[in-house]
Amino acid sequence: MKVITTSIQTWQAKLAGLLLLSTPLINACTDPSDIGLALDPEANRIGVFYAEIPLSAYLVSTDSLNTTNPGTLVAGGDISDYFGETEATAYSRMAFSTSATKPESDAILDSAKFSLDIRSLTAEDLDEAKSFSAHKLTEPILDTTYYNFDHLAFGETPFAAGSFMLEENSDTIVFMNLDETLATDLFTKIKDEDPVFDDIFSFRDYFPGFALKGSPAQQTTIHVTPGTDTGFKLYYRNSEEDTVSSVYTIFTSSSRHFNGVTNNPTGTPTEIVTEKNKAYDVGTLVGSKALLGHMVKLDMEPLSNFLDTVDNVVFNSAILSMGPTENFPDSKLPIQGLIQYFTDDTNKILRREEDGAPYSIQLGIAPQTTTDENGNVVPAVTSGGTNPLAFNTEDYIYGPPPLPRSGITDYVDALYRTDVMRTDLLLYPGTVSLSGSNVVTNSNFTRSLREYIVNQNSITLKIYYSKLR
Template sequence: MTSALKQNQKHKLTKSYSAFTQISPVNLAVGAILSLFLISSCSDPATVGIELAPGNNQIGVVFEEFELPAEIVLLDSFNTTNQNILIVGEEVDPFFGKTSATGYTRMFINSGTKRPESDAVLDSIFFTVDIVNINGTNLDEPKYFSIHKLTEPILDTLYYNFDELTYEENPFSSGEIVFGEETDSIASFQVEEEFAEEIFTKMHSGIEFNDLFSFRDYFPGIAVKAKEGDNSTAEVRLGANTAIKVYYRNDASDTVSTLYSISTSPSRNFSGIKSDRSGTPTAAVTEYQKSYDVGQMVGIKAGLGMVIKLDTSPFDAFLDTLSGVTFNNVSLELGAIEEPAEGVLPSSYFRAYFTDAGNHFLANPAGNYYTIQDPSRPQVGIDSESNKEPLVEAPASFIYNSDSKVYGQNISAYVNALFRGDLTRKDWILYGGNIVNKRRTNGGADPFATSLRQFKVDKNKIKVKVIYSKSR
């Protein structure tokens, strides 16, 4: 297939897609000039590579690999609202710097629940925390958490990872927990005596517990914090098990206590992240949505919203050398990543979202984001006007292999669509989660918004590996 024929085919895309996926001649020229292939070219570009079956006079099987240039991008407006998982952590890393995560949530009472009688006796009050995962170093040592009362309300608005609220300096509950090999636990922390007496008095005789609105006027919510130096991050699940648990007896002679629970379900919540990257390679990353070359290493850090952008122009230089070929297997591999510290888990997967020059995710008119699709699914469909359009229903996940420490996925269907001219090449942002439809303010759970998981990788280890057959 000649370059001219392929270029003509690329102009047959739908109007809605081609409006933002036009390939400029400048980009094509730059892509053609870039010589990033690891295997030297021969005089006939169609024979570049290692022939795996040289004895076959009819079919030549060729292997090639090339790198995709990578940079760092810090995403703007990274929404953490109502994920129902709070990020609570303090981490220090030589590449990403110091990262602090605080979880904020309202609390909930059921006004129909029977309250303690006026002469009820308080047995005890605890704050329980449902920790579904802990990620960090030295997990056999105590990790400290504190619960603080907010001094301002959580509003009915969107909150982003750079947002924060004010709270009381002294916690009303705190405690330590040793995880060891168990990374999930329901921790139970003692409540401060003064706070316990105050809230129990209001519970059985105050107007503050008449209804939910009165309660939230009195108690706007909580901030959950970790301890500086612990170098770990907990993912705290909201619901019945993250709550203030009040145990009381209406009669001193009662042998069994009654429980009154002030839970975090259903309650508006978000996680706020602070980042100090001074003195690290990522210190230069100061502006949102801008690409940065920070050196030989690149990385992804969830919660912070730091991602990898890949320049895919080498695909143009590669595909323009080919004609009459069949792609047997094409894969994108990232890694091996830098060895994570013991107890630190990297993101379990990432997805390749199509992006523009401003590093914004590209979406169709319905608000669904374009990605490389699952290898078992078509990459392109037909719209109501019989035009080709990129599909969005089945994003491909590039899965982490903990043994090889490599992320990988088959992208043969995607490359075939590029080669046929059914898709126009766009650069990718590697994102370790699931981005909801851009028109929805609250979507499904996004693991990239509910942790501080990270990984780092040498740029030379981001490669496209291709096996194709060509007729002689």
């Protein structure tokens, strides 16, 4: 027996020369030579077969999306024909340094600002100013877990508000004037060494924190980084003779924070999504929106059916792709990566029993399976990490990351050759980046309102394989 192991490019060139037509596989159980490119075994000198498997997708709203301390304050929102009206509000405590130099008793307050360290945004109509406001909380942020559906009470009148001209793909720090009464009270307490500033717990009793808001009608969401550049800045001089102001900062570094979201999907395809962890058929278009908690679930039964029809084969390439994405403004770049987690009828991410590690398609040549203490074949969790789908900014298609561009070949091969469980896939929004030759993925589900929408007809698994002879 001989296995042909030429490259995909070589196969494609030779196949194109045969002028053969492909037909999609829809739960068919036929001989491999009749699936996809119908290659006549006698004429197929290169021994390569091709199957294109369309996949169905559903929308799942995850239950209890933990947004505690995501490292980004998400504020603003948008209105769309698909997801409806969505608004994100960021909540955060504040802190100060007990070793910071304080203004002297006779110091003069020059100005007081509330600053935001905006690292990125999603927006439309950036030729218009965008307005945001900060409101004092009227209830504390507790040492507990907060979820995307959680909200806290805050004052109706903001202590700081401002409108800004923003630019896409640029970090910026913006400043709002601090309410004069609050600024004066803060500055006086600092100068007088009021017990409010004895420790962080006393300060939280005085100022529990803030809620940062925007308006969905502006079609703009900002992603603010907690730190020394997000918070109060009190500029002062210790005497009339001082020519340069000093600054006392009350910041958000290491401060507990979370993001809450509200959504009104009335009149949209997603309005039928009313229960958590239930798969909904929402029609031709399917998509995901971070922070809202919507994920795409892929029904992988067609792949399972296909694997049951082939015998004595070697898989040379298996590429899962979706897209192109539906139209979007340049300043509203879609979700950049999708982590392929395993799921079943529970519509939740499947996890390893002993430590809760999530099961997913593994990257590159990392082991896809292992055996448990009872000798059963189970999915592997490796240090190499998960194998994501990456967003290609040139063709707007989700597919294998640039390096290594092996797709899910090893995963398909493992399903074929072992008794590992066959599952569906939950596509979890994340970020995908390269570190040397390694692909790095990070969750992005709680740090933005980014989204993507694709046509179900564009979700395909393309497989090249060879028959052993």
